[in-house]
Amino acid sequence: MxxxxxxxxxxxxxxxxxxxxxxxxxxxxxxxxxxxxxxxxxxxxxxxxxxxxxxxxxxxxxxxxxxxxxxxxxxxxxxxxxxxxxxxxxxxxxxxxxxxxxxxxxxxxxxxxxxxxxxxxxxxxxxxxxxxxxxxxxxxxxxxxxxxxxxxxxxxxxxxxxxxxxxxxxxxxxxxxxxxxxxxxxxxxxxxxVPVFYPATAKRFFVKQGWVDAQAVRDAVDLEAAPGGEQDLSYPLAPLSCTTSASPDNLMLVVLDTLRHDMLNPQVMPNLHRYANQPGWIKASEHISGGNSTKAGVFSLFYGLPVTYWDAFTAGQTPPVLMETLETQDYRFEVLSSATLVSPAFDRNVFAGLEEVSLEPAQGDPWQRDRQITDDWLAWTREESQNPGDRPFFSFLFYDAVHGYSHPPDFPRFTPYWESVNHIALGPDFDPEPYWNRYRTAARYVDQQLGRVLDDLDARGLLEDTAVVITSDHGESFNEHGKNYWGHGSNYTPEQVQVPLVMHLPGHPGGEITRRSHHADIAPTLLEEVLGCESAPERYSLGHNLLEPKAKREWMLSGSYMGYGILMPDYQVAVHPAGTFEVYDYRMNELDEVRPDPVASTQVLQALSRFYR
Incomplete structure (x- = not known):
């Protein structure tokens, strides 16, 4: 036998x-x-x-x-x-x-x-x-x-x-x-x-072992977009016509990692809440990130595209239209990140071609790194005020303490508080309140740092000619629906993809955006309202100018580490990298009887392929 x-x-x-x-x-x-x-x-x-x-x-x-x-x-x-x-x-x-x-x-x-x-x-x-x-x-x-x-x-x-x-x-x-x-x-x-091919990357490991000096390697290579990238992509579909202002505005983009939408309240984020409700500031009531992970969220923020395009843009080191326009208009760049820019590889897409971008993150615990980049930013503005120039600046601040549930040991805490986080203890019957309070405490600490930045801009009179966008890459789950979902990267519920959006655009009276908005809308808004570009977002994005009235969206795209989600008004379609898909409501109940809408599905397929040759 x-x-x-x-x-x-x-x-x-x-x-x-x-x-x-x-x-x-x-x-x-x-x-x-x-x-x-x-x-x-x-x-x-x-x-x-x-x-x-x-x-x-x-x-x-x-x-x-x-x-x-x-x-x-x-x-x-x-x-x-x-x-x-x-x-x-x-x-x-x-x-x-x-x-x-x-x-x-x-x-x-x-x-x-x-x-x-x-x-x-x-x-x-x-x-x-x-x-x-x-x-x-x-x-x-x-x-x-x-x-x-x-x-x-x-x-x-x-x-x-x-x-x-x-x-x-x-x-x-x-x-x-x-x-x-x-x-x-x-x-x-x-x-x-190649189908179902997810090759290994180990840049962070190589750097940690001392086998690769990321900054030296980046400085030594040609950072311009590769011809191969142009062969894969048709991006933008046509060039944009932009008119440079005689007195251009500065632009500041702040991303608070892992900050969900309901943190924007006076108890947790008093500084951001104060500015968001001042005249001249805009806030969105229902803003959706392009991802439930940092990779997808930040990519969609800069490109206005789903993270399914990540590999093509990264391989060709093709920067977003937003960044290329800033370079063309001779902006100075100050990029300060509390987390590494090499994993995910934003140095190879979002910041490709920017020679002055440092790949060395601040050192220490997340709260120490957040304080360091705040100190660095305040030092930079102080130096700039002493040596004013004619060129506008673009600044990017990326805060990481909320993601790390991190704050100084003596920082005031919400209670009850989880002293020592043990992820193995998390489960369907775990009481989330102490964990939730640790998260909120970290958010309040980041708000303190953000308040230092905004107050400094206000005190120096820079808000008069500086556009400010403050948002997050994704949210965080605390088992709200009893399905044992914790953290992020696992679904497309509001807890994981709905984030704050607060903006200040010089000359705009402010107010509230009541319709559902998306990260894909931010780049078109900045290009048209700040950088003087024509209204043609369909050439480079899936979004549109937030200040223009548009019809209600029937669907949105939000990415994960590898798959993506189609967000319909009443349900989400989670498309996994292995090719399978599932349909859920927004409380993570599986809807076996619901089939994806054929018309919306056709539009999604067109969106996922629009910028490929």
């Missing part, structure tokens, strides 16, 4: 090897979009095929090896034929989806194909004939291949090939991690074209 099982496994191993060759043939359809050039790129691509694509094939074959213990003969042959055909056809379908949209197949798109039908996709009889012929052809290929391999024993080539593939897999991830740490966009720019 054991001998028969090993015989079936050897046969399945040979079949897997044959399917590996077939998968490589199908995946060659991605190569024109990767467009490798030179020995290094071809070598890396070879490792991707040998390692990553081989891993996908072996993982696909794993269930068959398990089934072989309970079924045999023609039934095993039939199941294997159907299963292998399905997986290869999905890979083939992905190549067509990628050719059309420049992103890969997901369960969301499959659901539209199966359930929305002609409401989203329109197929001619020729397309249907080719599809049916492809399915039948793949079944024939797999069936004949299985019967042919039954008469042959290929165990040695199978296991040696597996060893080569594992070695290649380790090699490709190591190569990518090193290339990412050294800004080698010729390598990192290739990865987004």
């Amino acid at each position: 054991i001998a028969n099982l090993f015989h079936r496994w050897r046969w399945l191993g040979a079949w897997t090897l044959a399917n590996l060759l077939l998968a490589w043939l199908i995946a060659s359809r991605y190569v024109p979009y990767i467009d490798p050039d030179g020995a290094a790129q071809w070598g890396y691509l070879s490792l991707v095929f040998l390692g990553h694509l081989a891993l996908l094939v072996w993982l696909g074959a794993l269930p068959l090896f398990l089934l072989a213990t309970v079924i045999r003969g023609r039934w095993l042959w039939l199941v294997t034929t159907l299963w292998a055909s399905t997986l290869q056809l999905l890979l083939l379908l992905d190549t067509f989806v990628y050719a059309q949209y420049r992103f890969h197949l997901s369960g969301f798109i499959l659901d539209l194909l199966l359930n929305a039908g002609g409401d989203v996709f329109s197929f001619s009889w020729v397309a249907w004939s080719l599809a049916i012929g492809g399915v039948l052809g793949m079944l024939v290929i797999q069936g004949v291949m299985g019967l042919w391999l039954k008469r042959r024993f290929l165990s040695r080539p199978v296991w040696s090939t597996l060893a080569v593939c594992v070695t290649a897999l380790l090699g490709v991830h190591g190569w990518h991690a090193w290339a990412d740490a050294h800004y080698d966009r010729e390598i990192t720019g290739m990865t987004r074209h």
